[in-house]
Amino acid sequence: MSQPSSSSPKPVSGGDIRDRLIIGLDVPTVDEARSIVSRIGDAGTFYKIGYQLAYAGGFEFARELIGQGKKVFLDLKLHDIGNTVEEGVRSIARMGVTFLTVHAYPQTMRAAVAGKAGSDLKILAVTVLTSYDDNDLIDAGYAPVAAAELVAKRAEQARDIGIDGIVCAATEAQAVRTIVGRNRLIVTPGIRPAGADAGDQKRIVTPAEGIRLGANHLVVARPIVKADDPRAVAEAIVDEIAKA
Numbered sequence: 001m002s003q004p005s006s007s008s009p010k011p012v013s014g015g016d017i018r019d020r021l022i023i024g025l026d027v028p029t030v031d032e033a034r035s036i037v038s039r040i041g042d043a044g045t046f047y048k049i050g051y052q053l054a055y056a057g058g059f060e061f062a063r064e065l066i067g068q069g070k071k072v073f074l075d076l077k078l079h080d081i082g083n084t085v086e087e088g089v090r091s092i093a094r095m096g097v098t099f100l101t102v103h104a105y106p107q108t109m110r111a112a113v114a115g116k117a118g119s120d121l122k123i124l125a126v127t128v129l130t131s132y133d134d135n136d137l138i139d140a141g142y143a144p145v146a147a148a149e150l151v152a153k154r155a156e157q158a159r160d161i162g163i164d165g166i167v168c169a170a171t172e173a174q175a176v177r178t179i180v181g182r183n184r185l186i187v188t189p190g191i192r193p194a195g196a197d198a199g200d201q202k203r204i205v206t207p208a209e210g211i212r213l214g215a216n217h218l219v220v221a222r223p224i225v226k227a228d229d230p231r232a233v234a235e236a237i238v239d240e241i242a243k244a
């Protein structure tokens with residue numbers, strides 16, 4: 001049965017409903033990102049910068065957004081030897097971003113928790129990518145395992161290591177909530193407004209379903225940044241979140 005959103009823990013802002021929508025700035029240039037942010041205006045409060053923009057001036061742009069009072073999720077999905085992850089996270093913790101992703105491997109998660117010590121940065125562990133289904137896991141060399149089962153195992157490990165939040169498909173959010181409890185965040189990509197193109201996402205739900213399934217924050221990129229009117233789409237999603 002769906003979990004009512006009112007019983008979910010508060011999203012990171014604690015109050016502003018707009019913060020529950022994280023807009024993925026998956027665009028090639030800072031100019032384009034800046035233009036989208038300005039068109040969205042006060043409908044967008046929380047932005048995600050991933051590989052595409054991060055490696056094209058996105059780190060400086062993250063500081064610019066923070067300077068404007070926006071929250072930033074740096075989606076770098078770190079995964080390396082422990083020392084490298086720990087020192088990398090230590091550097092990122094000084095930037096003032098709100099969220100950072102790492103892959104949910106135990107060594108990597110432990111290193112990230114050590115690296116962020118003393119800062120307000122929240123580490124999110126990516127369990128199983130939302131573009132993966134069970135066959136993709138076999139293809140990647142895993143012994144036959146359901147994506148949902150691997151998500152659950154990684155969520156348990158993340159909880160035990162002291163990770164702040166979990167990135168998973170909303171279809172797994174209820175199961176993850178029972179594992180991580182109410183004090184950790186659940187952040188779900190793979191969100192599609194009704195009728196939107198799924199693209200490469202395999203485990204998708206609508207914004208309202210994502211919230212009802214217990215997500216604290218929804219990540220949406222292409223349906224907003226590729227829209228003719230990104231502000232209208234962002235507003236419609238926030239409205240759907242508010243009513244869920």
Ligand SMILES: O=C(O)c1cc(=O)[nH]c(=O)n1[C@@H]1O[C@H](COP(=O)(O)O)[C@@H](O)[C@H]1O
Binds near residue numbers: 128
């Ligand atoms: O960590 C993420 O944000 C992430 C994890 C995951 O499992 N799946 C996933 O889609 N994402 C990111 O969420 C965003 C989803 O983008 P759209 O499919 O365009 O809405 C992309 O920037 C992905 O990199």
